[in-house]
Amino acid sequence: MIELPAHIFLNTILGASLAALVCSLIGVFIVRMNLSSMGFCMSHAAFAGVALGLAISRDPLLMALGMSTLVALILGPVAERARLQADIILGTMFSLTMALGLFFLSIIPGSAMSSTALSILWGSVLGITDSDLMRLGGLSVFLIGVIGLFYKEFLAIMLDRKLAEESGINTRPFYYAILFLCGITVSVSLKLIGGLLIFALMVNPVSSAYQFSHNMKNIIFLAPLFGLASSVTGIIFSFQWDVPLGSSIVIMSVALFLISIVLSPKRRRG
Amino acid sequence: MRPVIEMLGVDTVYEGEKNATLKGVDLRIWPGDLVCVLGPNGAGKTTLLETINGILPYKMGRVTVLDEDVCTRGPKVRRQVGYMLQEHTFPESTPYLVKDVIIMGRFGRIGLFRRPNETDWNAARRAAEYMEIFHLWDRPIGKLSGGQVQKVLLARTLAKEPRILLMDEPYSNLDYRATEEISSKICELHRTRNLTTLMVIHELNHIPPDCNRIVLLKDGKILGDAPPQKMLSSSLFRHAFSEG
Numbered sequence: 001m002i003e004l005p006a007h008i009f010l011n012t013i014l015g016a017s018l019a020a021l022v023c024s025l026i027g028v029f030i031v032r033m034n035l036s037s038m039g040f041c042m043s044h045a046a047f048a049g050v051a052l053g054l055a056i057s058r059d060p061l062l063m064a065l066g067m068s069t070l071v072a073l074i075l076g077p078v079a080e081r082a083r084l085q086a087d088i089i090l091g092t093m094f095s096l097t098m099a100l101g102l103f104f105l106s107i108i109p110g111s112a113m114s115s116t117a118l119s120i121l122w123g124s125v126l127g128i129t130d131s132d133l134m135r136l137g138g139l140s141v142f143l144i145g146v147i148g149l150f151y152k153e154f155l156a157i158m159l160d161r162k163l164a165e166e167s168g169i170n171t172r173p174f175y176y177a178i179l180f181l182c183g184i185t186v187s188v189s190l191k192l193i194g195g196l197l198i199f200a201l202m203v204n205p206v207s208s209a210y211q212f213s214h215n216m217k218n219i220i221f222l223a224p225l226f227g228l229a230s231s232v233t234g235i236i237f238s239f240q241w242d243v244p245l246g247s248s249i250v251i252m253s254v255a256l257f258l259i260s261i262v263l264s265p266k267r268r269r270g
Numbered sequence: 271m272r273p274v275i276e277m278l279g280v281d282t283v284y285e286g287e288k289n290a291t292l293k294g295v296d297l298r299i300w301p302g303d304l305v306c307v308l309g310p311n312g313a314g315k316t317t318l319l320e321t322i323n324g325i326l327p328y329k330m331g332r333v334t335v336l337d338e339d340v341c342t343r344g345p346k347v348r349r350q351v352g353y354m355l356q357e358h359t360f361p362e363s364t365p366y367l368v369k370d371v372i373i374m375g376r377f378g379r380i381g382l383f384r385r386p387n388e389t390d391w392n393a394a395r396r397a398a399e400y401m402e403i404f405h406l407w408d409r410p411i412g413k414l415s416g417g418q419v420q421k422v423l424l425a426r427t428l429a430k431e432p433r434i435l436l437m438d439e440p441y442s443n444l445d446y447r448a449t450e451e452i453s454s455k456i457c458e459l460h461r462t463r464n465l466t467t468l469m470v471i472h473e474l475n476h477i478p479p480d481c482n483r484i485v486l487l488k489d490g491k492i493l494g495d496a497p498p499q500k501m502l503s504s505s506l507f508r509h510a511f512s513e514g
């Protein structure tokens with residue numbers, strides 16, 4: 001076990017919990033609306049953005065936001081329309097963003113495999129600052145606020161966009177809001193969780209939540225709880241065995257998913 | 271009297287298609303009309319309903335519903351127009367309960383920043399009771415039979431308390447008894463609330479006794495528009511369903 005100053009330990013717990021909370025909350029939308037490949041692309045774009053920021057000495061967070069927003073603007077209209085086309089374009093974008101990320105990573109000044117560079121891939125415990133925490137806290141409040149304010153619209157859109165449109169909801173602004181919130185979430189959480197694994201933290205807690213309920217109103221609360229549980233157990237695991245934080249959180253989220261499958265009331269036969 | 275639905279020279283083109291699916295459609299629907307839309311598969315019946323409620327944008331002409339331009343005021347129109355989709359299904363794992371699917375029919379008219387209140391829930395409950403599916407109220411939507419889903423969707427459009435009712439093959443999944451019951455309910459709604467109704471059907475014996483107009487559609491054009499007796503005996507009708 002590594003010895004760490006108490007405040008760093010506290011920051012890590014807070015940061016990882018908030019990151020898990022926002023990721024799994026936005027993950028509910030990503031999973032339900034079949035935006036997985038989109039979320040995957042956006043997380044890679046954010047990763048490329050951070051790498052670019054480090055390479056050209058600009059604010060990595062801003063670059064990440066810029067890149068993921070760009071992807072949302074390009075892919076949003078595509079995914080909204082023709083299905084088959086969307087898969088092809090998403091596939092191309094996915095490889096492009098990944099390649100760009102690795103390319104930018106290689107041109108970061110200093111050793112290409114420096115710890116800063118690697119931390120974008122793996123996520124880092126020590127790098128977390130008070131301002132990172134502020135951002136994560138602010139995002140959590142914002143995200144919960146937006147979802148709370150438009151709860152019924154989001155519920156209806158997640159059931160079926162056409163039915164929501166039929167009821168008289170103008171769905172397009174909400175659809176894009178989801179994409180942008182996803183981009184912000186990915187960009188802000190990237191530093192802790194790492195670009196390679198952040199997507200897992202968006203999907204796994206949601207998959208676990210699905211095992212316990214047939215009702216979206218429960219799932220939307222359960223998913224962040226599973227996210228929190230993954231991050232807390234992940235932190236302990238990470239300190240205990242000296243593994244990168246992102247990977248241990250994700251391993252825990254997978255473990256929780258497996259346990260959920262076993263415990264699922266849905267699978268139990270009467 | 272002003273028409274509740276007015277289409278003037280309307281072309282609807284699906285995205286990515288070269289040719290228009292609806293071609294120069296002119297149609298006026300008057301308050302209290304009960305219209306049956308008939309035509310072969312692919313004639314454009316679904317396209318017609320979705321152009322009327324503005325889900326599909328049209329390229330040419332003008333569609334006015336309840337004195338609003340559907341093109342610019344789509345959401346406002348849809349809050350007053352119930353539209354029951356053709357054979358809409360939900361995958362088994364859909365994480366929504368029947369009651370939520372029904373109340374969501376009202377979400378648009380409830381408006382932003384408001385939660386469904388007691389009035390809304392009462393309307394939803396009444397609609398479910400009217401369609402005789404109240405016993406399914408707390409069930410997951412994905413675990414119903416096709417006919418039950420059909421009734422839930424009808425209840426959902428009724429929960430909105432619409433001023434116009436559009437239905438795309440409302441009987442497609444129903445057994446003969448349910449068909450008769452729902453058919454008589456559609457007539458009852460029409461009679462008691464003077465609800466303007468457009469329904470797409472395929473079987474002639476599904477034409478309700480109160481139907482005052484049959485609109486015949488083929489290849490995206492209106493081939494005929496007349497009262498049932500006149501339409502069924504005309505040669506147009508046979509022509510619509512013949513080859514070529």
Ligand SMILES: Nc1ncnc2c1ncn2[C@@H]1O[C@H](COP(=O)(O)OP(=O)(O)OP(=O)(O)O)[C@@H](O)[C@H]1O
Pocket residue numbers: 284285287291309310311312313314315316317318356
């Ligand atoms: N999304 C779409 N994109 C392109 N063309 C479409 C689309 N949906 C329908 N069409 C075409 O438009 C025409 C009319 O379709 P529509 O669904 O309105 O027919 P319909 O009269 O409702 O038929 P059915 O009795 O089978 O329900 C068809 O030729 C169909 O191929």
Ligand SMILES: [Mg+2]
Pocket residue numbers: 315316317356438
């Ligand atoms: Mg149809």
